[in-house]
Amino acid sequence: MELAGSANLDFLRSVAVVLVLVQHLCRRLHIEHIAWIPTTSLGLFGVLLFFVHTSLVLMQSMDRSNLTGWTLFRNFYIRRVFRIYPLSIATVLTALALHLDSDINGTAGLSFGVLPGRTAILAHLLLVQNLAQVHSIVNVLWSLPLEVEMYVVLPFLFLWIRYKRASWPLLALWFASVMVAVLQPSLPMLGRLSVLRFVPNFLCGVIAFTLPRASRFKGSLWPLFLLGLVVAFTLSPTQATGWVLCLILGVMIPEFGDITTSWIRVASKSVATYSYGIYLSHQFSIWICFGLMAAQPLWLRIAVLVTLLTALPIPLYHCIEKPMIEAGARLAARRNVRIAGNSEPTTVAA
Helix, strand or coil, X not given: CCCCCCHHHHHHHHHHHHHHHHHHHHXXXXXXEECCEEHHHHHXXXXXXXXXXXXXXXXXXXXXXXXXXXXXXXXXXXXXXXHHHHHHHHHHHHHHHCCEEECCCCCCCEEECCCCCHHHHHHHHHCCHHHHCCCCCCHHHHHHHHHHHHHXXXXXXXXXXXXXXXXXXHHHHHHHHHHHHHHHHHCHHHCXXXXXXXXXXXXXXXXXXXXXXXXXXXXXXXXXXXXXXXXXXXXXXXXXXXXXXXXXXXXXXXXXXXXXXXXHHHHHHHHHHCHHHHHHHHHHHHHHHHHHCCCCCXXXXXXXXXXXXXXXXXXXXXXXXXHHHHHHHHHHHHHHHHHHHHHHHHHHHC
């Protein structure tokens, strides 16, 4: 199923980052509930949506590359390193320079704190906080080690299903991963592998990749469908609910036609483009407006917040994220050409 550049996927990614932003803004303002909705549930479900989206688009990316074997792995890992690490490292270094830390529960946001030790700093730079069992100084960083650890296995999954594109083995794997996820917290030997609790979410994007594009439902229903999933999660914000809802999402992604409303397409594309920067920078914006500027009038803090939320991700993307993505693509391409050049004499000789 090819949905690369799809407006639906842009909208999905936009919803995910907005949910995370709304959670952290509400928690900073001590808003625990919106009607029946616990605000902490919004950000968690946003991250789960990110996981489904990420695994799907990465499977599509590997499919478009037409690479096989070790070349596929090399290309994939080089691109991923250049995609995720530069901006995360900049985030960590900024927090360290400002002596900022998240509260231990990671919900109230940033405040001045004590610098972490060397091991914790190294864990943040390498994005292995869960393996080192240290809390993230910028709490949104908690999800990035899980993505990095899933990157390790995604190429193997891709090669497994590349030619068969069968969904039923993945469904069986999904059920097995749920069983492992349920057992993980009670098994000391798996204590550091918190990623196992989220494998069922990542696999849903892989399942979506194997399904044929059906487009049985109009694209105009896609936002309503996602809203229904969000509401369903807030009614029962548990990990098990997240697994089931993500599976429903993965199965249903191919069933919708693309959104055709132009303003939704344009807005979703813009938010999706800058979403990584929004994800990593929004807590700094909230801290500036409701921490440093706590004594200022509310109208001024809101105006500054809106400005920062929209302005900060743009230079982060154009000055760090995009150049590093392009550098990774060039490096991967050179390595691929070098490998092809080195292997040509062997092929001819054979």
